[in-house]
Amino acid sequence: MKRKLAAVAVLSATALLTGVVQVSTAAQAAPTPALQAQAAEQHAAALAVAGGQSGPLAKALALGDKEELVVKDAVVDADGTRHLRFERTFAGLPVLGGDLVVHQSAGGAVESVDKALAAQIDVPSLTPKIPADQAAAQASGAVQSTVGIAADKDESPLTAVHGTGKAELVVWASDGSPRLAYRTTVEGVRADGTPSSQLLVTDAASGEVLSTHEQVQTASGSGTGVFVGNVPLTTTQASGTYQLKDGTRGGQSTVDYKHRTSGSGSLYTSTTDTFGNGSASNGASAATDAQYGAAATWDFYKNTFGRNGIKNNGVGATSRVHYGNNYVNAFWSDSCFCMSYGDGAGNTHPLTEIDVAGHEMTHGVTSATAGLNYSGESGGLNEATSDIFGTMVEFYANLPSNPPNYWIGELINLNGNGTPLRYMDKPSKDGSSADSWSPSVGNLDVHYSSGVANHFFYLLSEGSGAKTINGFSYNSPTANGSTLTGIGRDKAAKIWYRALTVYFTSTTNYAGARTGTLKAAADLYGSGSAEYNAVAAAWSGVNVN
Template sequence: MKRKLTVGAVLSASAILAGAIQVSAGTAQANPSPASASQAGQQHSELLALAAKAAPAAARALGLGAQEQLIPKDAVVDADGTRHLRFERTFGGLPVLGGDLVVHESASGALKSVDEAVTRQLTLPSLTPKLSAAQASAQATGTVRADIGVSKDADEAALQEVGSASPAALVVWADSGAPRLAYRTTVEGLRADGTPSRQILVTDATSGALLSSHEEIQTANATGSGKGVFVGSVPLTTNYTGSTYQLKDATRGGQSTTNLAGKTSGKGTLYTDADNAWGTGAASNTQSAAVDAQFGAAATWDFYKNTFGRSGIRNDGVGAYSRVHYGKNYVNAFWDDTCFCMTYGDGASNTHPLTALDVSGHEMSHGVTAATAGLNYSGESGGLNESTSDIMGTMVEFYANLPADKPDYLIGELININGDGKPLRYMDQPSKDGGSADYWSAGVGNLDVHYSSGVGNHFFYLLSEGSGAKTVNGVNYNSPTSNGSKVTGIGRDKAAQIWYRALTTYFTSTTNYKAARVATLKAAADLYGASSTEYAQTAAAWSGVNVN
């Protein structure tokens, strides 16, 4: 949601930033010149520090109450100096869930507008809970344990084991309904397929009623040489210690790959090698999956860096690490924001690793979403979270353009996770997977997020390639529209620029498909002009998936 601000409140919120950010704006543009990881981290830290100085004045200009404060989360500066400052909100020192917002300022420091997850004044009768933290934690654990008894037909998301619960922490719930005092509890466990589970539950601090729950572990999925299971023969940037080579890349924020050797916890053991030639291409060689993972992390880093000027997942120059050979017969892969790491299982019979390139790009893009819009992993926001990862994972595949993995609009087509040779998902007509939505409908938010993502995936395909029949890299597509209209594609590169700008500049934690349409149109206008073909086709592509 967005509200316009009056001119009278404009200068007070940003006067502190007017001169200071201008100095560093040239190094924080949408496509800056290459910088080292340490430089990128310093630039990002400086922008956040400046945003922190502006936060009190911005809070006053927005009419926030005396108990409300803004905490900077991210900052983006356009080439023309326009600033987009992303804040979290607190009330009485407590985090406000659903209180995030993005402040948009002109290069001169004028406060132009704000995108807010929730546009309401926060008032609470009391910050004293009726339930204790121990009661809230026990109740949250009991809720998760109760779910184990619910039949889910061997759904991989079903829990088979519940472990410990973190101490419940007081928060303010403002995501839906009237703001209220609540507890946030983290309950850890293990899913039926071996994936670790970290469920975040929000419960009313007065009644104990469950307000929200979502799964935090998000799934799918010197120059050396490597042969991966999926990427083929590729170059690898490694680290030489004087006696051995390490699968660690200092040029990309220290990204590294470790071997869990069948374990399901810990960091694993860093891969080392005597001759800097890694893997054989066979899954039976433990280094081969590591080659896939290390190359996938590098390709994802390079895609974001060279396409959007983003230095690493958090845009701070710090590289994530990858863990391969997780568990036994584990048919999945996942990103965990807590360890800032990527994890891959070895698949059925431990012979089919989940280390394909689009899986790497997909999962690590969950980290980008967490560092920017923070899209809730449920409802339509969860679908947008998943479609963002499908979109960016696909773009990583096109960016790398590997002979061994020709880029396409199919998700997980090489890992054969279902055992029938078919992809996990199809972007041109998502319903071909048997569960995903081609078009928006009132109930789409009730679907699993991997299926409600079909609306966003279909939109992106239509915007990139257009409707109707088409062949790309030898793959045949035939994309329909909900209204029978014809959509003319603008190319995937422009479509990705529009989506990324909307994600990092306008999306908030509660963005739904209707709001995503507004955000991408604003992004298209920013990049190409409101009267441009790109803007018109963005609107047409949304209409093609019944978002009007």
């Protein structure tokens, strides 16, 4: 939805705001503590300005009397143009699927708005027909009914439910029909040892399950890692020892879980400021992979987009290695702001490959920005975003021991036959993913519907047809038989990141992703530019028209 509205009140801190540049056309200098502190200050100032405008903007956007805006994020371009991201509430209740992004000129005029829900919220009654305790019990029962069942061939079945949180009243609007609902979190564990935290939304009148998604999202000094080889590490010296704790990157650290699934873990330390020897039998080798992977992910986002950490607040995440016993997976969790890695079958095959780190931590970036719902087409876009930037982290690191490519998780051998988890050049090579869009693609598991966007990104970056890149062979088809020439992965990534942080909302589907990336390309390179036309052609190449 686009509409020109009168300028709303413009608050102070303009000087700070115009310095918040999250989109860059060239790599920046390596991050320093001073630069990180400045970026955090600028982002905080931008959020403060957005928060101060929430009331006037709600009126300017003609929201209902019971609707309010709550600031979530703010991006300010070098020329002062602002992109203010808000969640919506109705009568004080969170509106799921009510988020929007307001695009303002430097002077404060609203130039356009991207909404997850275009309509005004109208819920006739705020009195639920089902009490909260019954709603919680129904949510728990719905999850209990899935014990022993895997949603798809790659997901480990749920084995137990450990607890159910309090049912919270919300307004459900993600399907375009706002209604009173409950939001409940049900905790459990899967057969492979992955913790489960399922968020269910149930109708407050009928108890019908409206939405459910898993919040634990899986991928599936110096040190020598299992995958990264010999690499430099930034450590902290304390009490005569060196810690795997990086004060230059928000204090992010790596801890040893010692095959447990709970507790805080033990921070890795060494008396010599060296960690690991490259062997999986040396526990510090996987820790080196994890610490380096977190640093590479931080640096990629910082030096490419000016993003100061996963949440853009200067805070580093914790990496937990040796999670679980014979645990064949890895996952990111917003609740602990942490990344967890299993050691694989026999505890001898850690899943600490660098594109896995970049993939999982990018789920945190998506959560802090567009918040793409983890189901349907928006869920496929969520997963693809992690594949795209996990791949970009791998290219950014450019490790001789792990040459970068457009395959996902090719070294961890999660399939047991030496094949990658996913292929971006031709996603269907994994046997399940979609190469192009069809009306049924939203019914696929999100790891497979992601294939459409993964394929788009490859085509935009490298073009179609057979070719060898960095020693790896690819052969990428197009749905319409067109021959495409790529614009390079760096430009493609900048377009995707701008669309994610400025235009995508929680309900963005593939048609919306085409629109958002075209807007992003126009912002960065000009409408009608070669890059803009390449975006349009690449989407047509995966049947998104």
